[in-house]
Amino acid sequence: MTITDPIADMLTRIRNGASAGKTLVAIPNSKLKSEVARILVEEGYIDSYEIVDGKTEGTKNIQVKLKYIGERRQRRSLITGLQRVSRPGCRVYTSKKEIPWVLSGIGIAILSTPKGVMTGHRARKLGVGGEILCKVW
Numbered sequence: 001m002t003i004t005d006p007i008a009d010m011l012t013r014i015r016n017g018a019s020a021g022k023t024l025v026a027i028p029n030s031k032l033k034s035e036v037a038r039i040l041v042e043e044g045y046i047d048s049y050e051i052v053d054g055k056t057e058g059t060k061n062i063q064v065k066l067k068y069i070g071e072r073r074q075r076r077s078l079i080t081g082l083q084r085v086s087r088p089g090c091r092v093y094t095s096k097k098e099i100p101w102v103l104s105g106i107g108i109a110i111l112s113t114p115k116g117v118m119t120g121h122r123a124r125k126l127g128v129g130g131e132i133l134c135k136v137w
Helices: 006-020 031-042 120-126
Strands: 024-028 046-053 060-066 082-084 108-113 116-119 130-136
Touching: 006 024, 006 031, 006 060, 006 082, 006 130, 024 031, 031 046, 031 060, 031 108, 031 116, 031 130, 108 120, 116 120
Parallel strands: none
Antiparallel strands: 024 060, 046 060, 082 130, 108 116, 108 130
16 A cells, blocks of 8 residues: 555554554654654654564564653643645745744744754754644644
């Protein structure tokens, strides 16, 4: 099965896992997806991630451990929203001056820049623009 938008698939798996109350979510591995997972760990939206062997030989999966707050019955995910911005059919690029603020700075925008995958805040500091992959809050 071919996935036309792997980043949207990753975000959907995380969103569905969080809404179902799962602790672990498995995502097919790629360099871009592991960089997005690294940023989510650095920003505190997920607990951790690790690359593990998949069910079939030669495949790898990213196993994401989701982060929750509250006790058993009031438990809710730290991720309240994930939105894919740039899609394969409509790429969205931004200059360093027009990097979007997500919920007035509460959330983050994840960008793919010439200097690597980074948050919008870091891209503003470095003075680079790029493709807006997604927004997380």
